[in-house]
Amino acid sequence: MSTLATNPKLTTNQDLDPDRLREAFGFFPSGVVAVAAEIDGRPVGLAASSFTSVSLDPPLVSVNLAVASKTWPALRTAPRLGVTVLADHHAAVCRQLAGPVAARFAGVAYTVAAGGGITIDDGLARFDCTVHREVDAGDHVLILLELQAVDHVDRSSGQGPLVFHHSGFERLEPTVRT
Ligand SMILES: Cc1cc2nc3c(=O)[nH]c(=O)nc-3n(C[C@H](O)[C@H](O)[C@H](O)COP(=O)(O)O)c2cc1C
Structure with a gap:
Protein backbone atom coordinates (compact mmCIF):
# COMPACT_ATOMS: atom_id res chain seq x y z
CA MET A 1 0.00 0.00 0.00
CA SER A 2 1.38 3.41 -0.90
CA THR A 3 1.04 6.34 1.41
CA LEU A 4 1.35 10.01 0.59
CA ALA A 5 4.90 9.77 1.96
CA THR A 6 5.94 6.86 -0.30
CA ASN A 7 3.99 8.06 -3.33
CA PRO A 8 4.88 11.73 -3.82
CA LYS A 9 2.82 12.02 -7.02
CA LEU A 10 -0.50 13.71 -6.28
CA THR A 11 -2.48 13.26 -9.49
CA THR A 12 -3.93 16.49 -10.83
CA ASN A 13 -7.30 17.01 -12.54
CA GLN A 14 -8.94 14.31 -10.47
CA ASP A 15 -12.66 13.83 -10.32
CA LEU A 16 -13.21 15.36 -6.88
CA ASP A 17 -16.56 13.80 -6.18
CA PRO A 18 -18.19 14.58 -2.81
CA ASP A 19 -17.74 11.06 -1.39
CA ARG A 20 -14.03 11.17 -2.11
CA LEU A 21 -13.71 14.62 -0.58
CA ARG A 22 -15.70 13.60 2.51
CA GLU A 23 -13.44 10.58 2.95
CA ALA A 24 -10.29 12.76 2.74
CA PHE A 25 -11.72 15.49 5.00
CA GLY A 26 -12.50 12.76 7.56
CA PHE A 27 -8.79 12.41 8.32
CA PHE A 28 -8.90 15.85 9.90
CA PRO A 29 -10.34 15.50 13.42
CA SER A 30 -12.32 18.33 14.90
CA GLY A 31 -14.27 19.29 17.95
CA VAL A 32 -18.00 19.91 17.75
CA VAL A 33 -20.02 22.94 18.82
CA ALA A 34 -23.70 23.62 19.24
CA VAL A 35 -24.92 26.90 17.73
CA ALA A 36 -28.28 27.89 19.15
CA ALA A 37 -30.66 30.66 20.14
CA GLU A 38 -34.16 31.09 21.44
CA ILE A 39 -36.42 32.34 18.64
CA ASP A 40 -40.08 33.11 19.26
CA GLY A 41 -39.77 31.35 22.63
CA ARG A 42 -38.37 28.12 21.17
CA PRO A 43 -34.84 26.72 21.08
CA VAL A 44 -33.38 26.60 17.57
CA GLY A 45 -29.95 25.25 16.75
CA LEU A 46 -27.65 22.67 15.24
CA ALA A 47 -24.38 20.82 15.70
CA ALA A 48 -21.32 21.97 13.75
CA SER A 49 -17.84 20.48 13.50
CA SER A 50 -16.61 23.33 11.29
CA PHE A 51 -15.95 25.63 14.25
CA THR A 52 -12.58 27.41 14.16
CA SER A 53 -11.07 30.19 16.21
CA VAL A 54 -10.23 33.05 13.85
CA SER A 55 -9.11 36.28 15.52
CA LEU A 56 -8.30 37.68 18.95
CA ASP A 57 -8.80 41.35 18.08
CA PRO A 58 -11.60 41.60 17.27
CA PRO A 59 -12.52 38.29 18.89
CA LEU A 60 -13.88 36.14 16.05
CA VAL A 61 -14.70 32.50 15.49
CA SER A 62 -16.21 30.85 12.43
CA VAL A 63 -18.56 28.07 11.50
CA ASN A 64 -19.29 26.80 8.04
CA LEU A 65 -22.91 25.90 7.36
CA ALA A 66 -24.53 24.30 4.32
CA VAL A 67 -26.45 26.66 2.07
CA ALA A 68 -29.19 24.03 2.29
CA SER A 69 -29.48 24.45 6.08
CA LYS A 70 -33.08 25.03 7.09
CA THR A 71 -32.02 26.26 10.52
CA TRP A 72 -29.48 28.96 9.62
CA PRO A 73 -32.02 31.33 7.98
CA ALA A 74 -33.86 31.44 11.32
CA LEU A 75 -30.77 31.46 13.52
CA ARG A 76 -29.17 34.37 11.67
CA THR A 77 -32.09 36.61 12.65
CA ALA A 78 -31.41 36.15 16.38
CA PRO A 79 -29.68 39.13 18.06
CA ARG A 80 -27.33 36.77 19.93
CA LEU A 81 -26.17 33.22 19.25
CA GLY A 82 -24.82 30.83 21.84
CA VAL A 83 -21.93 28.56 20.87
CA THR A 84 -20.98 25.62 23.10
CA VAL A 85 -17.88 23.46 22.77
CA LEU A 86 -19.35 20.02 23.42
CA ALA A 87 -17.75 17.61 25.89
CA ASP A 88 -17.03 13.93 25.23
CA HIS A 89 -20.18 12.91 27.11
CA HIS A 90 -22.30 14.89 24.61
CA ALA A 91 -22.26 12.37 21.72
CA ALA A 92 -25.99 11.61 22.01
CA VAL A 93 -26.84 15.31 22.44
CA CYS A 94 -24.78 16.09 19.35
CA ARG A 95 -26.61 13.50 17.24
CA GLN A 96 -29.88 14.92 18.49
CA LEU A 97 -28.82 18.47 17.58
CA ALA A 98 -28.19 17.28 14.02
CA GLY A 99 -31.42 15.28 13.78
CA PRO A 100 -35.10 16.09 13.30
CA VAL A 101 -35.68 19.75 14.12
CA ALA A 102 -38.70 19.22 16.38
CA ALA A 103 -36.75 16.95 18.77
CA ARG A 104 -33.36 18.68 18.80
CA PHE A 105 -33.67 20.01 22.33
CA ALA A 106 -35.95 17.35 23.84
CA GLY A 107 -34.45 16.39 27.19
CA VAL A 108 -31.34 18.49 26.56
CA ALA A 109 -30.27 20.69 29.47
CA TYR A 110 -29.52 24.18 28.20
CA THR A 111 -29.32 27.78 29.35
CA VAL A 112 -30.75 30.87 27.66
CA ALA A 113 -28.61 34.02 28.05
CA ALA A 114 -30.12 37.50 28.40
CA GLY A 115 -29.89 38.18 24.64
CA GLY A 116 -31.45 34.83 23.71
CA GLY A 117 -28.26 32.87 22.92
CA ILE A 118 -28.55 29.23 24.01
CA THR A 119 -25.68 27.21 25.42
CA ILE A 120 -25.74 23.50 26.24
CA ASP A 121 -25.16 22.73 29.91
CA ASP A 122 -21.97 20.92 30.94
CA GLY A 123 -20.08 21.98 27.83
CA LEU A 124 -16.39 22.87 27.96
CA ALA A 125 -16.52 26.44 26.73
CA ARG A 126 -19.35 28.74 25.75
CA PHE A 127 -19.54 31.92 23.78
CA ASP A 128 -22.20 34.58 23.37
CA CYS A 129 -21.90 35.88 19.81
CA THR A 130 -23.22 38.26 17.19
CA VAL A 131 -22.96 37.65 13.45
CA HIS A 132 -19.96 39.61 12.14
CA ARG A 133 -20.03 38.62 8.48
CA GLU A 134 -21.24 35.90 6.13
CA VAL A 135 -19.12 34.86 3.17
CA ASP A 136 -20.35 32.71 0.29
CA ALA A 137 -18.25 29.55 0.15
CA GLY A 138 -19.54 27.19 -2.53
CA ASP A 139 -22.31 25.00 -1.13
CA ASP A 154 -11.39 24.78 34.68
CA ARG A 155 -8.71 22.94 32.69
CA SER A 156 -7.70 21.03 35.81
CA SER A 157 -11.12 19.33 35.77
CA GLY A 158 -9.65 17.03 33.10
CA GLN A 159 -12.82 17.10 31.00
CA GLY A 160 -12.26 16.29 27.34
CA PRO A 161 -13.86 17.45 24.10
CA LEU A 162 -16.17 15.51 21.81
CA VAL A 163 -14.02 14.66 18.77
CA PHE A 164 -15.52 14.11 15.32
CA HIS A 165 -13.31 11.93 13.12
CA HIS A 166 -14.18 9.84 10.02
CA SER A 167 -17.90 10.44 10.61
CA GLY A 168 -17.76 9.05 14.14
CA PHE A 169 -17.20 10.31 17.66
CA GLU A 170 -14.00 9.79 19.59
CA ARG A 171 -12.47 11.12 22.75
CA LEU A 172 -8.94 12.29 23.42
CA GLU A 173 -6.68 9.92 25.32
CA PRO A 174 -4.76 11.88 27.94
CA THR A 175 -1.07 11.76 27.09
CA VAL A 176 1.83 12.19 29.43
CA ARG A 177 3.63 15.44 28.67
CA THR A 178 7.42 15.18 28.62
C1 LIG B 1 -20.87 15.92 14.34
C2 LIG B 1 -21.65 16.76 13.38
C3 LIG B 1 -21.07 17.89 12.83
C4 LIG B 1 -21.77 18.70 11.93
N1 LIG B 1 -21.16 19.79 11.42
C5 LIG B 1 -21.81 20.57 10.52
C6 LIG B 1 -21.19 21.72 9.98
O1 LIG B 1 -20.07 22.08 10.34
N2 LIG B 1 -21.87 22.44 9.05
C7 LIG B 1 -23.13 22.10 8.64
O2 LIG B 1 -23.70 22.79 7.80
N3 LIG B 1 -23.75 21.01 9.18
C8 LIG B 1 -23.13 20.25 10.10
N4 LIG B 1 -23.76 19.18 10.65
C9 LIG B 1 -25.17 18.93 10.31
C10 LIG B 1 -26.10 19.88 11.11
O3 LIG B 1 -25.99 19.61 12.50
C11 LIG B 1 -27.56 19.66 10.69
O4 LIG B 1 -27.90 18.31 10.73
C12 LIG B 1 -27.78 20.18 9.28
O5 LIG B 1 -27.50 21.56 9.25
C13 LIG B 1 -29.21 19.94 8.78
O6 LIG B 1 -30.13 20.58 9.62
P1 LIG B 1 -30.80 22.00 9.25
O7 LIG B 1 -31.42 21.86 7.89
O8 LIG B 1 -31.78 22.20 10.35
O9 LIG B 1 -29.71 23.03 9.25
C14 LIG B 1 -23.09 18.35 11.55
C15 LIG B 1 -23.68 17.21 12.11
C16 LIG B 1 -22.97 16.42 13.01
C17 LIG B 1 -23.62 15.20 13.60
Whole structure:
Protein backbone atom coordinates (compact mmCIF):
# COMPACT_ATOMS: atom_id res chain seq x y z
CA MET A 1 0.00 0.00 0.00
CA SER A 2 1.38 3.41 -0.90
CA THR A 3 1.04 6.34 1.41
CA LEU A 4 1.35 10.01 0.59
CA ALA A 5 4.90 9.77 1.96
CA THR A 6 5.94 6.86 -0.30
CA ASN A 7 3.99 8.06 -3.33
CA PRO A 8 4.88 11.73 -3.82
CA LYS A 9 2.82 12.02 -7.02
CA LEU A 10 -0.50 13.71 -6.28
CA THR A 11 -2.48 13.26 -9.49
CA THR A 12 -3.93 16.49 -10.83
CA ASN A 13 -7.30 17.01 -12.54
CA GLN A 14 -8.94 14.31 -10.47
CA ASP A 15 -12.66 13.83 -10.32
CA LEU A 16 -13.21 15.36 -6.88
CA ASP A 17 -16.56 13.80 -6.18
CA PRO A 18 -18.19 14.58 -2.81
CA ASP A 19 -17.74 11.06 -1.39
CA ARG A 20 -14.03 11.17 -2.11
CA LEU A 21 -13.71 14.62 -0.58
CA ARG A 22 -15.70 13.60 2.51
CA GLU A 23 -13.44 10.58 2.95
CA ALA A 24 -10.29 12.76 2.74
CA PHE A 25 -11.72 15.49 5.00
CA GLY A 26 -12.50 12.76 7.56
CA PHE A 27 -8.79 12.41 8.32
CA PHE A 28 -8.90 15.85 9.90
CA PRO A 29 -10.34 15.50 13.42
CA SER A 30 -12.32 18.33 14.90
CA GLY A 31 -14.27 19.29 17.95
CA VAL A 32 -18.00 19.91 17.75
CA VAL A 33 -20.02 22.94 18.82
CA ALA A 34 -23.70 23.62 19.24
CA VAL A 35 -24.92 26.90 17.73
CA ALA A 36 -28.28 27.89 19.15
CA ALA A 37 -30.66 30.66 20.14
CA GLU A 38 -34.16 31.09 21.44
CA ILE A 39 -36.42 32.34 18.64
CA ASP A 40 -40.08 33.11 19.26
CA GLY A 41 -39.77 31.35 22.63
CA ARG A 42 -38.37 28.12 21.17
CA PRO A 43 -34.84 26.72 21.08
CA VAL A 44 -33.38 26.60 17.57
CA GLY A 45 -29.95 25.25 16.75
CA LEU A 46 -27.65 22.67 15.24
CA ALA A 47 -24.38 20.82 15.70
CA ALA A 48 -21.32 21.97 13.75
CA SER A 49 -17.84 20.48 13.50
CA SER A 50 -16.61 23.33 11.29
CA PHE A 51 -15.95 25.63 14.25
CA THR A 52 -12.58 27.41 14.16
CA SER A 53 -11.07 30.19 16.21
CA VAL A 54 -10.23 33.05 13.85
CA SER A 55 -9.11 36.28 15.52
CA LEU A 56 -8.30 37.68 18.95
CA ASP A 57 -8.80 41.35 18.08
CA PRO A 58 -11.60 41.60 17.27
CA PRO A 59 -12.52 38.29 18.89
CA LEU A 60 -13.88 36.14 16.05
CA VAL A 61 -14.70 32.50 15.49
CA SER A 62 -16.21 30.85 12.43
CA VAL A 63 -18.56 28.07 11.50
CA ASN A 64 -19.29 26.80 8.04
CA LEU A 65 -22.91 25.90 7.36
CA ALA A 66 -24.53 24.30 4.32
CA VAL A 67 -26.45 26.66 2.07
CA ALA A 68 -29.19 24.03 2.29
CA SER A 69 -29.48 24.45 6.08
CA LYS A 70 -33.08 25.03 7.09
CA THR A 71 -32.02 26.26 10.52
CA TRP A 72 -29.48 28.96 9.62
CA PRO A 73 -32.02 31.33 7.98
CA ALA A 74 -33.86 31.44 11.32
CA LEU A 75 -30.77 31.46 13.52
CA ARG A 76 -29.17 34.37 11.67
CA THR A 77 -32.09 36.61 12.65
CA ALA A 78 -31.41 36.15 16.38
CA PRO A 79 -29.68 39.13 18.06
CA ARG A 80 -27.33 36.77 19.93
CA LEU A 81 -26.17 33.22 19.25
CA GLY A 82 -24.82 30.83 21.84
CA VAL A 83 -21.93 28.56 20.87
CA THR A 84 -20.98 25.62 23.10
CA VAL A 85 -17.88 23.46 22.77
CA LEU A 86 -19.35 20.02 23.42
CA ALA A 87 -17.75 17.61 25.89
CA ASP A 88 -17.03 13.93 25.23
CA HIS A 89 -20.18 12.91 27.11
CA HIS A 90 -22.30 14.89 24.61
CA ALA A 91 -22.26 12.37 21.72
CA ALA A 92 -25.99 11.61 22.01
CA VAL A 93 -26.84 15.31 22.44
CA CYS A 94 -24.78 16.09 19.35
CA ARG A 95 -26.61 13.50 17.24
CA GLN A 96 -29.88 14.92 18.49
CA LEU A 97 -28.82 18.47 17.58
CA ALA A 98 -28.19 17.28 14.02
CA GLY A 99 -31.42 15.28 13.78
CA PRO A 100 -35.10 16.09 13.30
CA VAL A 101 -35.68 19.75 14.12
CA ALA A 102 -38.70 19.22 16.38
CA ALA A 103 -36.75 16.95 18.77
CA ARG A 104 -33.36 18.68 18.80
CA PHE A 105 -33.67 20.01 22.33
CA ALA A 106 -35.95 17.35 23.84
CA GLY A 107 -34.45 16.39 27.19
CA VAL A 108 -31.34 18.49 26.56
CA ALA A 109 -30.27 20.69 29.47
CA TYR A 110 -29.52 24.18 28.20
CA THR A 111 -29.32 27.78 29.35
CA VAL A 112 -30.75 30.87 27.66
CA ALA A 113 -28.61 34.02 28.05
CA ALA A 114 -30.12 37.50 28.40
CA GLY A 115 -29.89 38.18 24.64
CA GLY A 116 -31.45 34.83 23.71
CA GLY A 117 -28.26 32.87 22.92
CA ILE A 118 -28.55 29.23 24.01
CA THR A 119 -25.68 27.21 25.42
CA ILE A 120 -25.74 23.50 26.24
CA ASP A 121 -25.16 22.73 29.91
CA ASP A 122 -21.97 20.92 30.94
CA GLY A 123 -20.08 21.98 27.83
CA LEU A 124 -16.39 22.87 27.96
CA ALA A 125 -16.52 26.44 26.73
CA ARG A 126 -19.35 28.74 25.75
CA PHE A 127 -19.54 31.92 23.78
CA ASP A 128 -22.20 34.58 23.37
CA CYS A 129 -21.90 35.88 19.81
CA THR A 130 -23.22 38.26 17.19
CA VAL A 131 -22.96 37.65 13.45
CA HIS A 132 -19.96 39.61 12.14
CA ARG A 133 -20.03 38.62 8.48
CA GLU A 134 -21.24 35.90 6.13
CA VAL A 135 -19.12 34.86 3.17
CA ASP A 136 -20.35 32.71 0.29
CA ALA A 137 -18.25 29.55 0.15
CA GLY A 138 -19.54 27.19 -2.53
CA ASP A 139 -22.31 25.00 -1.13
CA HIS A 140 -21.58 26.42 2.35
CA VAL A 141 -21.65 29.83 3.99
CA LEU A 142 -18.64 30.81 6.06
CA ILE A 143 -20.04 32.62 9.09
CA LEU A 144 -17.81 34.85 11.16
CA LEU A 145 -19.13 35.32 14.68
CA GLU A 146 -17.96 38.08 16.99
CA LEU A 147 -17.64 37.04 20.62
CA GLN A 148 -19.43 39.18 23.21
CA ALA A 149 -18.82 36.93 26.22
CA VAL A 150 -16.74 33.83 26.95
CA ASP A 151 -16.78 31.22 29.68
CA HIS A 152 -15.04 27.85 30.11
CA VAL A 153 -14.51 25.04 32.57
CA ASP A 154 -11.39 24.78 34.68
CA ARG A 155 -8.71 22.94 32.69
CA SER A 156 -7.70 21.03 35.81
CA SER A 157 -11.12 19.33 35.77
CA GLY A 158 -9.65 17.03 33.10
CA GLN A 159 -12.82 17.10 31.00
CA GLY A 160 -12.26 16.29 27.34
CA PRO A 161 -13.86 17.45 24.10
CA LEU A 162 -16.17 15.51 21.81
CA VAL A 163 -14.02 14.66 18.77
CA PHE A 164 -15.52 14.11 15.32
CA HIS A 165 -13.31 11.93 13.12
CA HIS A 166 -14.18 9.84 10.02
CA SER A 167 -17.90 10.44 10.61
CA GLY A 168 -17.76 9.05 14.14
CA PHE A 169 -17.20 10.31 17.66
CA GLU A 170 -14.00 9.79 19.59
CA ARG A 171 -12.47 11.12 22.75
CA LEU A 172 -8.94 12.29 23.42
CA GLU A 173 -6.68 9.92 25.32
CA PRO A 174 -4.76 11.88 27.94
CA THR A 175 -1.07 11.76 27.09
CA VAL A 176 1.83 12.19 29.43
CA ARG A 177 3.63 15.44 28.67
CA THR A 178 7.42 15.18 28.62
C1 LIG B 1 -20.87 15.92 14.34
C2 LIG B 1 -21.65 16.76 13.38
C3 LIG B 1 -21.07 17.89 12.83
C4 LIG B 1 -21.77 18.70 11.93
N1 LIG B 1 -21.16 19.79 11.42
C5 LIG B 1 -21.81 20.57 10.52
C6 LIG B 1 -21.19 21.72 9.98
O1 LIG B 1 -20.07 22.08 10.34
N2 LIG B 1 -21.87 22.44 9.05
C7 LIG B 1 -23.13 22.10 8.64
O2 LIG B 1 -23.70 22.79 7.80
N3 LIG B 1 -23.75 21.01 9.18
C8 LIG B 1 -23.13 20.25 10.10
N4 LIG B 1 -23.76 19.18 10.65
C9 LIG B 1 -25.17 18.93 10.31
C10 LIG B 1 -26.10 19.88 11.11
O3 LIG B 1 -25.99 19.61 12.50
C11 LIG B 1 -27.56 19.66 10.69
O4 LIG B 1 -27.90 18.31 10.73
C12 LIG B 1 -27.78 20.18 9.28
O5 LIG B 1 -27.50 21.56 9.25
C13 LIG B 1 -29.21 19.94 8.78
O6 LIG B 1 -30.13 20.58 9.62
P1 LIG B 1 -30.80 22.00 9.25
O7 LIG B 1 -31.42 21.86 7.89
O8 LIG B 1 -31.78 22.20 10.35
O9 LIG B 1 -29.71 23.03 9.25
C14 LIG B 1 -23.09 18.35 11.55
C15 LIG B 1 -23.68 17.21 12.11
C16 LIG B 1 -22.97 16.42 13.01
C17 LIG B 1 -23.62 15.20 13.60
